[in-house]
Amino acid sequence: MEKSPTLSESKLICFHCGDTVRGERVEQDGKLFCCSGCKIVYEILQQNNLCNYYALQQTPGISPSTIEVSRFSFLDDEKIQQQLLDFTDGKTASVTFSLPAIHCSSCIWLLEQLYRLDSGVIQSRVDYLKKQVFIRFDLSKSSLKNIVVLLSTVGYEPELQLDAVDKKLESEKTRSLYYKIGVAAFCFGNSMLFSFPEYLGVDATESFLRPIFSYLNLLLAIPVFFYCSADYFVSAYGGLQKKIVNIDVPIALGIILLFGRSVYEILTQTGPGFVDSMSGLLMFLLLGRVFQSKTYDRLNFERNYKSYFPLSITVKKNGVETTVPISSLKRGDRIIIRNNEIIPADGMVLRGNAAIDYSFVTGESTPIEKVLGEMIYAGGKQAGGMIELEVTKEVSQSYLTQLWNNFNNSIREKGELSELSNSISKYFTFVVLVVSLGVLLYWLPKDSTTAINAFTGILIVACPCALAISIPFTLGMTLRIFGRNNFYIKNTSVIETLSKIDTIVFDKTGTITHAQQASVEYIGTELTDEERLGTFSLAKNSIHPVSKMIADHCKGEQITVENFSEQISKGISGTINSKIYRLGSQGFAGHGILPKGTVNETRTYLSINGEVKGYFSIKNIYRDGLDAILLSLKKKVQFSVVSGDNESERVRLQSIFPKGTDLQFNQTPIDKLNYVKSLQSQGKKVLMIGDGLNDAGALLQSNLGIAVSENVSQFSPSSDAIIGGDSFRKIAEFIQFASLSMKIIISSFAFAFIYNLFGIYFALQGELTPIMAAILMPASSITIVFFTTISTQLFAKKRGLL
Template identity: 50%
Template sequence: MVYQVLNDNNLCNYYTYENHPGSTQKNTISKNKYEFLDDSEISNQLLDFSDTKLSTVTFFIPDMHCASCIWLLENLSRLNPAVQNSRVNFLSKKLSITFLTQEITLRKIAELLATIGYEPLISLEDLEKKSESTSHRKLYYKIGIAGFSFGNIMLLSFPEYLAIDASSEVLKQTFAYVILLLSLPVFFYCSWDYFESAYKGIKQKFINIDVPLAIGILALFGRSVYEVLMGYGPGYMDSFAGLIFFLLLGKIFQQKTFDVLNFERNYKSYFPISVTLSKGKEERIIPLSKLKVGDRLFIKNGELIPADSILFNGNGNIDYSFVTGESVLVNKTPGEKLFAGGKQVGSKIEIEVLKDVSQSYLTQLWNNFSFDKKNDAGITSFANSISKYFTVVILFIAVSAFVYWLSIDVDIATTVFIAVLIVACPCALALSTPFTLGNSLRIFSKNKFYAKNINIIEKLAKLDTIVFDKTGTITVQSEAGIEFIGVDLTFSEQQMVSTLTSNSTHPLSRQISNHLNIKSDLILEDFIEIPSQGIKATFNGNTIKIGSKDFVNSVSVKTKSHSEFGKANASIVYLSINDEVKGYYKISNVYREGISEMISSLTDKYEMYLLSGDNDSEKENLQKIFNDKSKLLFSQSPYDKLEFIKKLKSSGKKVLMVGDGLNDAGALSESNVGISIAEDITSFTPASDAILEASEFYRFNKFIDFSKKSLRIIYLSFGISVFYHIIGLGAAVQGMLSPLFAAVLMPLSSITVVVFTTLSTGFLAKRIKLL
């Protein structure tokens, strides 16, 4: 179908760019899926710009994955001439489209994208105004200006470096003033963040790394301005501009952002943007924001219940795995209460809304928990913790040098005092952290472990407790191992089982039908599904029953096998044909590959816990993987998990939480570091500090190991910078710090640290095979 659309429009080049374009082709979309885009309120919120002629809109397209995708999406105008222009940002998977307002509607565009296989993902978050990437640009402005000033000041300082004695005093003065002029934007614009951060730190009675940095910058600049105005020369302006330039470079280095990933997701990303309202016999699609208490809604198969409500009509089979993590369907009959976040499986139901979306149980969870700002008193970064002592020592040296020289000469004493402050500027220290951790961040991301920022890596190295979630994290739901134990089934029998199970929406049925994967055109009659019992149907006179032991009426299979399965941590589904029990399907949870090795290598060093929303049927198996010291807790609600982490933290532990679903969201955000495991990084991840692709989970211990090594590199580079400081301070206290000496020493120490950290992180990563 896609090919047809493309061929009609002469876009077959699509197939020449990559071998497997369109591999993520989704099946048919429902006709009304984008009906909500016709609502002018929603469409206005989505549009970036609109007037009577042209409009611009930006869609997030998760299925974009190759060069062919870019090519096709950028040639959208050939599929529909009303589209004027389309531009792809591949890394953030965004497509911005300019179109003729009169000719095509937003809904048509969304449907056009969906027909060629690129369904735009529109979530509630998009409606609330998007944050622009201006902060990113600001840093580039600053670097541009600092680099410009740094270069020109260096150029103008050359006569000083080469000790060329300018014969004309006027020339020397002009140079000095031009230099002063160039340095003003560096001081007032580029370095402003450091003062702001230092001020904030002092205000909170906390000396961060920016405090000594700000003192150093202030001393450098102040002293240089004084020298220029007094006519002594340009002072240390070159060192000053260079220092700021390097610091900003460090900032941009640590600022690797993963545009596609969203670490701050809340329920709004998952909730539908619109709901189907039932008014009498009519169905109308309205935006979720217009939903009122008392409205009646239709929830179709696979749709999420947006707000707490009462089941009004139909047979509810609610999958609460979104909230609780347990993938067991809950059966509801009309009149029963449904909670937001549940997913209806099966036939259409009608519900009446009881509470607002923001007041519902699940959303309350988000509002109640410490989601806003987490306090991390437990772990401070190395640079910040050392800067307290650093500042005190420097001030002590400066004052004592001042006092010593005071007895000899007041002028020299002041010069020495300033010189100590200048040379003690911890630029190398301030650079070591962003460069080391920025590098680690890149190495991690190459291995599909994406951390929100560099602080996470440092925190990762300092943890002492690890808490795992079970379902979805340690075990895989999708490829649960299925075994049939009993009489061998003939093909036609398997066919019947497959057809029968494919008609049920129960997770176990679906697993069996996926496992058998037989297509057939058998016609089933008298299909009956008894919730939490089993299913039954007749094929050509053969009655098949699949379900619990009592349901299939098994007499021959004794309780012996039943107790067996309790140990084997599996679900058992019995099968009988014409009331003769053929055996049972054993559906066991599968642990992720390499998980037990990974965990057992961590048990010596860390306190380990396991929290599971499920019952304790697997306790023995898990206890083997974890050692005896580790505690395994079962039947934990999302709230229990959160409280558990809180308790660990209040007892002084530094906690790492590894989880996957929304049910872990509270615990993930409460822990010091929360890592969410994702099968596919662009899909479903709750708010967390880092996202790890499930396929790399078995190397998790290596990531922790490497973060520790990174920290060691920072310590070492701190040693290097201290070495330079001692040389510099030695010169400074003797009153011998010339501008030239400073101009050589300060960049040299910065560059040494940068080179050292970059090389050593690369080397270590190769050694533990992360590169």
């Protein structure tokens, strides 16, 4: 077992979760914990002999949030159970949970030992990459609620979603791709074998072998044509119906001709056919698809408002509280909202002091006070005590829902198909058709057999497999490289868009500044230890974000606060050790101190017993590497900043961003969306970088929306790409690498072109033989696979991305 961190070590870290231990110390068995939550998990594991958890990885744990069992009481509702369970037969049930907290091998180990913590669990299996756990349990010994509570207690709170996307369909899709590759590879290998005697020359005495082998080849061609190629025909047909010549049109044409000519040659015994070339081609094409289809299963890019809402809500009817699913909430229901709960429907305050934090909708995190009888819009978060609301509009008609629907309706669907390949294939198909028809007309009067041979030969050899292979391989590699650097993109077409960006719009809070961190500095008379702890205890009583930051700054042992009172947007006060502490705005606690100087900081004043001690200066911290990003992209890209906050940071932003950067303040989510729209109407290709909360609309509207998230696995907003906060500084490299990938694709066309010219030279004369096709086509595919893979890797290494 690894040596556990002891108390004497200079850096004190939690034995369970590895966080630095600050303030209150929690100890157990000589091990140090950062909070009682971590200690409880340790105790549970220790009692059940599960401490191997700590041996597999050091400090593997997740600090659990406080769990109120009542919060999960809706899981006893049968309707909700039906929607969450995968399967139940009345005795046992199985369920698949998404656990964003899964992060190491210890997690896998612990979660697969769940049966030792709850005897009702029959089996639990983790899918690490999807961050899911599949649990089968005995309904007589345990319940869905018990399991969710257990998981939450040990720090793995499941992400519960009723309208979960059909992940099963997705896995069926990948499976069918694997089946197709298997069949194509099988047919490719065997038809090569059957073609060898023909290529090597069969002497006259053995000529009876020839028809046997060619008929066997024909047999192999059937599944390849009807099963493996089906997707290409469907896609080509779909494209043609929309009057688009997509990349699959020339491919489908090539496959049809390969098959048609093979069938004809074999049935008339005039030649061996092209079955091996056809199956080989299909195998490479499908392999390319596997490469490209890699997506991040655990990330959900298609979030809607529902995923932010709770699953159920407490309704009070005739004095009795019940939990009901949100969808069955009706007008006139009385609902109860507790501290930190999100309001799911527009309503009117009936009881309690409402202080609503609308940061999710507007970006402004200072709670807004609402009095009895006032309207509250859905999407806000209650900060403070319990309140009661009367629902005035159903969930589907609330303000927030409509806002989302507006976003979604106004935004055109972003195409998945690559623009590049589509524009190339359009001209390519046209040119190939013209050339082959010309050749057909040239030969027809002289020799009809050669005419047909030349015509089909050109179409076969010109089949743009290089195009169809180089794009998925290069982009698939790029997607993987990005993923390794904590930059997750929705699909490969994002890379192409990223390479063409000429304008970047940044959101301020949470994007270019750290979301939770700010630098807090105390300026004034030095505080004694007692005074510091007093300030901490006072600030700890308030949930205002500024109070939280000050509390973090003064962290220590908590002292009882008497007569605590909070005046919204003014400050807080209380009596500690018979001294009156006041913390708040200048008018509230800062009488007599120097007037505000520059406006680029927020000041909170502190007074004790009426004597002003000083103030806490709170500044946003800008992310590391912002300067470097701006510097390296300055020449290529124009910047803008849109912020929901006030202008207090204008001066500082002006000094950071290059001259001419447009800075917009006091922007609502709709304003941000319209700002992006106006840039687009000037023909700009806009990359929007935001935090995905209040700028979701702008992210969707932009050509490419990247959401910055501190914890990629725990929160994935609606966007085209998600980037981890730590990787923010690499954005410039990502953009440059995207254009590099596009260059790799274009140069691989050059390779393919040489092969094609060679083949066409023979095809023109009607002399494209099956053996030539059998060598040329796989050779060109393999060259391209090697070229793209190696060059992508090399460039990534050079840029420090690998």
